[in-house]
Amino acid sequence: MIEIQNLCKKYKNSDEFSVNNISLTIEKNEIYGILGPNGAGKTTLISILSGLIKPTTGQFKINGLSPQKDSVKLRQIIGIVPQEYALYPTLTAKENLMYFGSLYGLRHKELRNVIDESLEIMGLSKFAHKKVEQFSGGMKRRCNLIASTLHQPKVLFLDEPTVGVDVQSKKVIIDFLQELNKNGTCIIYTSHHLSEAEEFCTKIAIIDKGKIHAAGTPEELITQIGNAENLEDVFISLTGKELRDVII
Template identity: 60%
Template sequence: MEETIRIHQLSKHYRGSDRYALKDLSLSINRNEVFGLLGPNGAGKTTLISILCGMIAPTSGEWWLNGLSHRKNRRKIQQQIGIVPQEYALYPTLSAEENLYYFGSLYGLSSLDLRQRIREGLHRVGLADFAHKPIKTFSGGMQRRVNLLAGILHRPNVLFLDEPTVGVDVQSKEVIMALLHELNAQGTTIIYSSHHLNEAQHFCTRIAIIDDGRIVVEGKPQQLIASVAGATSLENVFIHLTGSQLRDYA
């Protein structure tokens, strides 16, 4: 399989911390995968995604996206990725259309092309009739759908998702997951992080469980389930490998 992301001995140490958030982590993600990054609170998932999105720099180690080094090709890498954060990255007083136009314009899309993509996108997620309504009037599920559109208007090669369906109604979840499956079928590699283990089990083609800044296990969901005696779900595997101790931190 063709490699999309390659990570070699990546480490991250935050100033003032008594431990590494990531420690010598190596990983390969193939083109067109739906790759799940799972782990307890504080395991290092957010740090890893933040590094791959170019928001923070690693302390040591290397990584590449489509053969481009993060040290030499930061701008080119950022043009190829899309980010859908857990928190809504939207302006509440602007309409759905205005929000999408603003975020789409950051990628240099022409006005005509951008308006067409916004129109098609809002129709695809069932929000065409609400295009001119302010975001602050939207339900959580509606905002989540606009949040997703904002991250894919430029049709990225790689899409990073952080809890894409958290706090949404069943109908919104169905629309979101259907759109993500479509994007993946069209060639988008998806990097998915969530605490919804049942969703991850059915959505991801391959999974890595991270704990204490290291990869504990990696493989296809059903292979991981089969590897643990008595396990019937990914949740069983997760608890078996990371324990049942609370991971509260501040």
């Protein structure tokens, strides 16, 4: 589904590459975790693949499509769930979803049916006509996810989809994503919740300082590192214990 070859990104006025010569193949129907410390290059990599920023060098294809030649077709088959909420706070949940669905070219009746079904699954039906600014963090996360998946994308990019939500919201989100994956959506996912990633992802790449340090199934990664009992042990072994505080 995704082929990445020698991808690099160096921001203006930066001395270091945020993404440094990454090559990776992600298969169809995969749930692929991109994990790493703060500043490792996770968000930059996802931003490149989702078309938000351009790489400095290297290339990639998604479902055989390249961003240089097939940018319009690419936008039609991908969904993006950013870490920040991408919703209009003064609109209701349903108004937000009708607007975003129309951008994907979904027909009015079809769109209403998809929205109603998704709101029901996400436990938001009774809040459909409430303004998003009144929502809790977990409700916004769930609504944000619906907005990005109305067109049933072939590839879905998720940047910290469960950050700041309660246990119940997290379960609903994960269940929703697993059902999407069963129906054919390839998921690319970043998170700092390593135990969640260990259970959720079919494969994982651990990156640090813009480079991939290990890739494989969670079980393979745990087996490769001596004395590792879980993914957190693997993560610490590969990226170290140094604090990665970032000033924004």
